[in-house]
Amino acid sequence: MTTELRRLRNYIDGEFRDAADGRTTEVVNPVTGEAYASAPLSAAADVDAAMDAAKAAFPAWRDLIPAERQKVLLKIADAFEERAEELIAVESENTGKPLGLTRTEEIPPMVDQIRFFAGAARLLEGRSAGEYMEGLTSIVRREPIGVCAQVAPWNYPMMMAVWKFAPALAAGNTVVLKPSDTTPASTVLMAEIIGGVLAELGHPKGVFNVVCGDRDTGRLMVEHPVPAMASITGSVRAGMQVAESASKDLKRVHLELGGKAPVVVFEDTDLAKAVEDISTAGFFNAGQDCTAATRVLVHESIHDEFVTALAKAAADTKTGAPDDDDVLYGPLNNANQLAQVAGFIDRLPAHAKVEAGGERVGDKGYFYAPTVVSGLKQDDEIIQKEVFGPVITVQSFSSEEQAIEYANGVEYALASSVWTKNHARAMRLSKALDFGCVWINTHIPLVAEMPHGGFKKSGYGKDLSAYGFEDYTRVKHVMTSLEG
Template sequence: MTAKTVLHNFIGGESAAPADGRYEDLIDPATGEVFASAPVSGEADVDKAMGAASAAFEKWRNTTPSERQQALLKFADAIEARAGELVKAESQNTGKPLGLTASEELPPAVDQIRFFAGAARLLEGRSAGQYLQGFESYVRREPVGVCAQVTPWNYPLMMAVWKLAPAIAAGNTVVLKPSDTTPVTTVMLAEIAAEFLPPGVLNVVVGDRDTGRALVTHKTPQMVSITGSVRAGMEVASAASADLKRTHLELGGKAPVVVFDDADIAAAAEAIAVGGYFNAGQDCTAATRVLASPRVYSDFVAALAEQAKNTKTGAADDEDVLFGPLNNSRQFERVSGFVDRLPDHAALDAGGVRVGDRGFYYAPTVVSGLKQTDEAVQDEIFGPVITVQQFSDEDEAVAWANGVEYGLASSVWTKDHARAMRMTQRLDFGCVWVNCHIPLVAEMPHGGFKHSGHGKDLSVYGLEDYTRIKHVMHAL
């Protein structure tokens, strides 16, 4: 993308400038410099997008699953063909390493679209039957309608795919608002999709929190889906409740990583460091809250500190870096604030400093000696900071792991099969990994409990979330 590029909304199959002409600068987090401008859309823009989506729904809902599958498969092929262009744009907008974005984000996004293209042909209701003498019943599974969707800045392209693919596969139409700091690839996706989807099926409206509020409170959408912070999710749920809209909330996380004394310390430390530092820790499933048993605690802290010191952050074109900068200045201040406020009983074993004098780079960080009630343990930092606590026994490990308001993801590291089975049952999280952390596949659901929200992304369960159930009964 060239300097001073001007983005637009994408509504009804066409590029559209904001009605009131308002734009905001987009900042390259690797340099802190302006590289483009994007709309700050208002109610008129949202209303226009909702009108386009509503009109398109009347036809799209009646397409066959096969027709929707073919459109999505062509969309996936086009994304794959333009992978280099999308990777470059995603990297400039987020600071992500080019190589890792090309290998770890683009292929899963394409795969997930193809999965939902196939899953569209598998939706079905219960079999027909006479549950009352003389009456035949069956179930119809139908699209919900127009879906309002909001995506975050940590994985702009991938999160857009997680939202739009199941909704469109199920026969809905979409008005999607990307984060105001990272809208570039979402607009590109809409432009690519326009070649294969009828006008109005996928609309993108770019803007700030007020734009998002206008989206959620608009009368048209029957469902609101957001991936974002707990605060944002609560605001969406509150606003949607005023009109009894359905909500689908994938919110924050504070993943516990429980390391028992029989774990392979070196292998676990290496994998957890990758799971904690990938994407600068800006991942709601990041492996950033380690609970270690007494026998391995000291060795594990040392192993993690060594991993941190050998983990590199830097420019997107540097093939040796694991992660790039934090997304924006506010997030940089948030992450550094957590470290600056560490209590006296905590030890800073690695990192805790800014890297370089340009952009929003933060060093891989390890903090040990924390207590369960400490801020850095209880609150989502969303940065490259791994905390380590020492538990006394399995029961305390479970209590501490579950003792936060989040319930999205977790992992257990042990060679004891029985212990692993007990832990997977007792951990109150929507995902539990055993001797690994962070792999995701399109076939398995992703979503949390408690303040991490409700509803599932990915899998057939994610597709079903974008449908409604209708009972039909015939008198015979």
């Protein structure tokens, strides 16, 4: 006897709809490895409908005064708070994340970030008006871009959706958002909540739309002639494809891609505290975080002691079911990701040593043990490529110069951290590290007021902060004669 799958639907122009051609894809619970829902496998007709709805809604939404858009976002934040337990339950089934940590580590930041952008809508700063040519006054207008095509990832389905729609809506744009094909459930619930707020306040139905589907659906969105901007959080490969597709009609592009964060630990750090914080920041969310503390560089004088302590911390870290309050993280998101993580360990060179973990946990679902690998060289695959799993690598360095060389010696440039009691050294490293964020004696905290984004193959554009808000605006110069 088969269990009937829950039916997820697209949200287009204020209505829940199946894919026009009726195609669906199964959504799998990563805790069990079994399908629990079906979602639309959207094609061109569905993307056309969503883009048409967003385009039709744009003029009215654009022309609202910022205070009115703020009201909408604040009400959305309140509604997310009120329905937090529903969001937590769906997200946990979506991803396998621990219920308790989703409640404390995701819902509050999401709500805070929406409220931040609600305020940012009313504080769009620019250069003052002035005369730069005799008899003429110049002013600068900040305007919304238009329809935004947005693609969210599977590692933080709810939070990354917030990072995309909140600044876009606050700036006066309309949105067509596609969740990952493995984690659409929470985004569909968010669409229900957001759509309800828009309807209650009398705003156009097409301001916010959700289209479910696969990579081809995302490609259709990016290539569509309506959007003025394409935004994606995903892999380097996906980002390059989006940039290439968007270049054909010169869409603006916002890319938040992979990471390989160096964690540089000097001999004067508080070793016990560093190990505790780094292990948490490396294993949290099963290491499925572009900023995860998974590439540790340790001064040679404390290397062995650090590795021993980190291996013990890994052994003491628990993965398991969402309702177990003792677990730090749940399963990897999908079967392909489990195979990818296991593949890195299977291909380790002979000089590498697995200090802890290195194997799948259990016989169902996609759980992987907290893993520590030492004895690695700078050009090893596991150092150069993003694992995106609960695997922390450890390298040794002998000097500050070598630490900087190793840290910067990858193609990613999103986040990094420095662990030292020497203030001058911390300042030197913060300047030398070629990453969009440098944490000092901590790793992974983010706040709405500060920008998040990287360089090199980690992409371009900023999430969060006023910088992230401005990314969803365009600049217009207006000049007027004083003699008219």
